[in-house]
Structures are given as C-alpha cells and as structure tokens.
Amino acid sequence: MKAIIMLVTPLLLIGCATMNTVKSGKDSGTAVVYETTKDNAYSYAKKILREVGGKVSSESEEKGEIFAVTGAEVGSYGSYIGIWVQSVGEKKTEVTVYTRRVLATQLTTGISESDFHKKFKLYLDSE
C-alpha cells in the first residue's frame, strides 16, 4: 500500500501548475497585437474574465498584468490565467495570454488562450 502511494503521489503532482508557473510563463503565451489603447485593452480583458466567472487573484493596471483562476467548478480546479497588456505604439497594444490547468489530468478547464483572443477581437470589432 505504501509503495502504491509513493508511486502514485509524484505522478499526480507532476501535472500540477501553480500561479507562479503562469506568472513566469509570459513567453510561452499567445500574443496578439491589437489596434487599441492599453486602457481599452485592459478593460476588455477584465470584462472577459468577469464573463467567464474568473476570480482575479492579483492585478496591476500600471504594469498591465492580471492573474486569475477560471473554470473552477465542482470537480475541477480550473486553470490559472495570466494576461499581459503592453502598449507597443500609438493605439497599438500587445495582449499576451497564458493559461495552465491547475491539474493536468482534469478534463474541464477555464477559457483557453484562443477563445480569449477570439472574444477580445469580437469586442474590438463591435466598437
């Protein structure tokens, strides 16, 4: 029994991510440059998080960073999400989104990087 626990526990933990994994993972995220201001982009990012029931754990509008948990339901720990909003020119803003499942083995997750950008684009297109 002890041997099984010792074998299974590391296997379960290997797939675990932490918020720090996401905070240091900007370079692995999906980045898209949009024709909008940083303020506008930050506001849309927060709106999208609200709409998917995301819980913001920390944010800095000045730095353009938002870290949250999305998709946490009964039976799922959800995903960590990091969003970086950086001005890259006049009315040009780069939005980077990086998500990691809390537990790699869980089936349901929060909003994906591509769905986030899809919704972000919809907001901009409907202005």
Add this chain to the structure above:
Amino acid sequence: MKQILLTMVLFAFAILSGCSTPYTQKGFLGGFTETKLDSTSYKVTFNGNGMTSRETVIKYMLYRCAELTAEAGYKYFEITFEDNSTNTNTSWTYDVNTNSTHSSAVVHHDAEATIRLLKEKPEKMKDNIYNAKQYMTVNNIN
C-alpha cells in the same frame, strides 16, 4: 387513473430535470428577475439549475442587464455591485425496481448585480461599464 397521472408527473420531472436553464424570466428551471431600485438603478439576478454552468449564468445575468438598459432607452450600464454564488441542494430520486430512495448533491449557480443605467459614454470605459448593444452583439444568445 392515479397511476397514469403519477407516471406523467414523474416523466415530466425527468425531462425537465435534464434541461439547463433557458434565457427567460424565472420559472421552474430558474431564470432572471429584476427589481427597480430607483429611476436608473436595478438589481438583476439569474438563478441557474444543476445543468447550467457558472459561465452561462453570469452571461445570462449580464445579458439581462444589457437588455434592460436598451429597453429603458439607455446605452450603457455600470455594475456597482456583483455577486456570484454556488449552492448545493440535495435531490432525492425513487428507484421503483429496488423500492428505495437515493440522495445526490445538486450544485447550482446564481449571479446577481446592481446596475446603474447611463445615457452618455463615460470618459473612461472602466471594466465595470458596459455598452449594452456591444455586450449583446459579442455575447449573442440566440
């Protein structure tokens, strides 16, 4: 006759309990309600059933906020208070084959917001201020 009626009730319950909450006024499956607080403020809630995800409940609650804003002749709404909750109820089912009852936990989500209607676009479109028409376009529920 009684048996037929009982069967019909059980059949209807079985069908309805498998349906998620539609976007409609609160009924047997849940839905939205609103209370007018003053000339430009409303409290809007959306109650989901066990088949409706938290994301859908929030989306429908915000959609009702946007719809209400447009119906009242306003363009924007500001969320001044919001609360999303998850509740667990116990559901009982009767098994005719074994003549026994079983209980199971049913999780359902509720979303609530207090909004203020705005006619003019604010100087800064903060994340708690929505353009009603834009929200309905982006989150089309039809």
